[in-house]
Amino acid sequence: MPEPIVEAVDVAKVYQLGKTQVHALRHVDLVVERGEFLSIAGPSGSGKTTLLNLIGGVDVPSSGTVRVDGEDTSKLTERALTRLRLDHIGFIFQTFNLVAVLTVFQNVEFPLLLQGRMSSDDRRRRVNALLEAVGLADHARHRPSELSGGQRQRVAVARALVANPPLVLADEPTANLDSVTGGHIIDLMREMNRRDGTTFIFSTHDPKVMSHASAIVRLEDGRVVGRETAQGAEAR
Amino acid sequence: MIATDLFIAARNLARHTRRNLLLASAIGGVTAMLVLLGGLTTGMREAMLHSATTLMTGHVNLAGFFKITSGTAAPIVAGWEKPWDAVKDRIPELDYMAPRGRGWAKAVADGGSMDLVLAGVELSREPGFHKVIQVVDGSLEELGKPGTILLFQDQAKRLGVKPGDTLTLSAPTTRGASNTADVRVAAVARNIGLLSAFNAFIPADTLRQLYQLKAGTTGAVQIYLKDPADSAKVAARLRAALRDAGWRVMDPDPQPYWQKLMFKVNAEDWTGQKLDVTTWEDEMSFLSWIVTAVTWLGNVLVTVLMVIVAVGIVNTLAIAIRERTREIGTLRAIGMQRTQVLRLTLLEAFLLGLGGAVAGALLGAAVGAGLNGAGIELPETMQYFLLQRNLHLAIHPGQVAVYVAFVTALTTVAASWPSAYAARMRPVTAMHHVG
Ligand SMILES: Nc1ncnc2c1ncn2[C@@H]1O[C@H](COP(=O)(O)OP(=O)(O)OP(=O)(O)O)[C@@H](O)[C@H]1O
Ligand SMILES: [Mg+2]
Numbered sequence: 001m002p003e004p005i006v007e008a009v010d011v012a013k014v015y016q017l018g019k020t021q022v023h024a025l026r027h028v029d030l031v032v033e034r035g036e037f038l039s040i041a042g043p044s045g046s047g048k049t050t051l052l053n054l055i056g057g058v059d060v061p062s063s064g065t066v067r068v069d070g071e072d073t074s075k076l077t078e079r080a081l082t083r084l085r086l087d088h089i090g091f092i093f094q095t096f097n098l099v100a101v102l103t104v105f106q107n108v109e110f111p112l113l114l115q116g117r118m119s120s121d122d123r124r125r126r127v128n129a130l131l132e133a134v135g136l137a138d139h140a141r142h143r144p145s146e147l148s149g150g151q152r153q154r155v156a157v158a159r160a161l162v163a164n165p166p167l168v169l170a171d172e173p174t175a176n177l178d179s180v181t182g183g184h185i186i187d188l189m190r191e192m193n194r195r196d197g198t199t200f201i202f203s204t205h206d207p208k209v210m211s212h213a214s215a216i217v218r219l220e221d222g223r224v225v226g227r228e229t230a231q232g233a234e235a236r
Numbered sequence: 237m238i239a240t241d242l243f244i245a246a247r248n249l250a251r252h253t254r255r256n257l258l259l260a261s262a263i264g265g266v267t268a269m270l271v272l273l274g275g276l277t278t279g280m281r282e283a284m285l286h287s288a289t290t291l292m293t294g295h296v297n298l299a300g301f302f303k304i305t306s307g308t309a310a311p312i313v314a315g316w317e318k319p320w321d322a323v324k325d326r327i328p329e330l331d332y333m334a335p336r337g338r339g340w341a342k343a344v345a346d347g348g349s350m351d352l353v354l355a356g357v358e359l360s361r362e363p364g365f366h367k368v369i370q371v372v373d374g375s376l377e378e379l380g381k382p383g384t385i386l387l388f389q390d391q392a393k394r395l396g397v398k399p400g401d402t403l404t405l406s407a408p409t410t411r412g413a414s415n416t417a418d419v420r421v422a423a424v425a426r427n428i429g430l431l432s433a434f435n436a437f438i439p440a441d442t443l444r445q446l447y448q449l450k451a452g453t454t455g456a457v458q459i460y461l462k463d464p465a466d467s468a469k470v471a472a473r474l475r476a477a478l479r480d481a482g483w484r485v486m487d488p489d490p491q492p493y494w495q496k497l498m499f500k501v502n503a504e505d506w507t508g509q510k511l512d513v514t515t516w517e518d519e520m521s522f523l524s525w526i527v528t529a530v531t532w533l534g535n536v537l538v539t540v541l542m543v544i545v546a547v548g549i550v551n552t553l554a555i556a557i558r559e560r561t562r563e564i565g566t567l568r569a570i571g572m573q574r575t576q577v578l579r580l581t582l583l584e585a586f587l588l589g590l591g592g593a594v595a596g597a598l599l600g601a602a603v604g605a606g607l608n609g610a611g612i613e614l615p616e617t618m619q620y621f622l623l624q625r626n627l628h629l630a631i632h633p634g635q636v637a638v639y640v641a642f643v644t645a646l647t648t649v650a651a652s653w654p655s656a657y658a659a660r661m662r663p664v665t666a667m668h669h670v671g
Binding site: 159 | 240243247248251562566567569572576662663664
């Protein structure tokens with residue numbers, strides 16, 4: 001049995017807000033197996049974003065451990081943590097977060113350039129294959145500002161997948177999209193999950209979006225209050 | 237990656253055209269100032285060098301002092317052809333050379349009297365002389381005849397003489413007695429600033445007669461090089477060669493000969509002939525404060541401007557980076573290292589600085605060329621210090637390139653503070669920052 005892609009043990013995250021302490025997460029234990037298509041659900045302020053940040057290595061827990069692909073994130077240097085994000089994790093953001101001055105092609109290519117491993121020919125093939133997969137082959141030369149929200153999020157999906165990471169994190173990837181477009185994005189993510197076995201973890205408020213998940217982890221007030229498998233989820 | 241960095245940096249600059257254009261023009265303005273001020277000081281330096289080396293000193297001088305007793309020094313080289321023969325084959329940089337008599341005399345005429353520093357010239361050996369001296373009355377040829385003198389306008393006015401008039405020179409000879417000579421004014425030349433205050437020219441033979449010196453005696457062999465920048469090198473070589481040939485040679489000392497004569501040589505305990513090899517910079521050291529002062533003034537001005545521009549750069553970049561908080565956070569989240577963020581923002585400042593500086597340098601060079609072309613005559617007092625009549629800026633490409641590099645580097649350094657801030661930005665800001 002291979003090790004889980006994500007393993008969080010007794011994780012807490014406390015934010016200092018002036019004089020008060022905000023307990024964004026308390027005693028969270030979570031195991032995500034490779035190939036899962038996991039949804040994190042919960043009301044606003046329940047800690048979804050915080051949890052994704054800890055898994056993504058953009059932040060480290062106040063206590064407890066988070067292991068991603070075998071690495072304990074709080075034991076890594078800033079440099080190594082950045083490298084972990086680059087090589088092992090893809091990110092999809094609620095607000096798309098594309099680089100405005102770069103074209104669609106250049107945005108998708110960017111992680112490969114940061115990795116600096118591929119020749120420019122290989123990069124071009126890889127980027128074009130992904131743009132094909134997300135249905136934007138004709139928009140390679142456009143700038144993000146010339147695209148619709150749904151198209152931008154497709155670019156983001158392509159960027160998250162381009163370096164072939166074992167794990168993709170998406171914080172409310174559909175929140176800024178209408179439900180039809182959002183549904184298309186989730187379908188696209190699911191397709192990539194099935195095709196490549198890439199693990200996806202995404203947060204959402206939307207029950208319709210959740211229904212695509214292979215499992216749902218429910219958060220409330222910074223705690224995990226339940227985990228449902230696919231059958232349960234689809235029954236809702 | 238560097239291509240993409242360049243691309244992003246350039247596009248980022250283009251994104252806020254107005255703000256960046258403003259900053260680039262400030263950077264350009266400072267560079268233009270630098271180029272013009274640099275051109276002015278270099279122009280002064282070159283004009284001084286040219287006028288002064290033609291009239292008062294060679295690029296390198298084979299000179300010396302002769303002491304009959306240890307307290308009576310004369311600035312002469314007896315039998316100058318011997319030491320010259322010993323070294324003349326060692327100067328491949330040589331353009332031409334001319335022996336010059338050195339002396340000092342009181343000039344008395346009907347209209348008044350004054351002290352003059354006399355140079356004994358052989359016009360036929362000094363091709364540069366005609367180019368620097370502008371005769372306003374009389375003729376330079378007359379100075380080739382014995383018993384004549386060339387004065388500058390102010391001197392002629394002070395003595396109340398014009399070409400054809402006679403004045404009497406009275407000088408102390410090496411033997412302590414005083415000797416006099418009557419000389420006819422050959423020509424009156426246009427003032428050349430400070431240089432024309434005390435210097436006058438008489439034929440070399442006339443000077444020797446005044447001082448009762450033998451034919452082979454001169455004050456200095458003035459050596460002119462193809463490139464004056466070689467002076468120090470050549471001087472050192474000559475010093476060594478003369479020592480090897482058995483001459484007594486004085487150690488290098490950056491003072492003009494007359495200062496050595498008045499304050500130094502007489503206090504030393506030796507007699508006979510000593511040689512002294514000097515450069516034009518040694519002989520002109522008493523004038524170099526002018527260049528220093530102008531350079532200094534310019535530097536203060538430019539420093540103030542640069543501080544203002546640096547503050548502008550820091551501010552503008554800080555704004556640009558704050559606006560890009562989420563973008564930088566995103567790049568950090570997807571795996572960009574801090575050093576790469578730093579490089580990206582520094583590159584942006586570098587491009588801005590380079591663009592502004594190049595434009596400013598071109599502008600400065602164009603304005604400089606315009607000023608030179610206009611032939612603006614300097615006010616009298618400035619002519620006096622600048623040793624030149626018309627405003628002339630010497631703008632050399634190499635120097636301009638140095639200014640461009642300097643301003644670009646300064647811009648990049650000023651940007652390091654906001655860039656470091658950008659690099660420290662945490663990737664979470666990609667998620668939290670709204671807007
Ligand atoms: N940087 C921060 N500083 C202080 N408190 C924070 C910070 N980030 C999050 N919090 C707090 O931590 C708690 C969890 O926030 P989080 O953003 O993880 O919730 P969420 O489930 O993602 O909410 P939403 O559905 O609104 O996005 C909230 O109470 C929030 O106010
Ligand atoms: Mg959230």
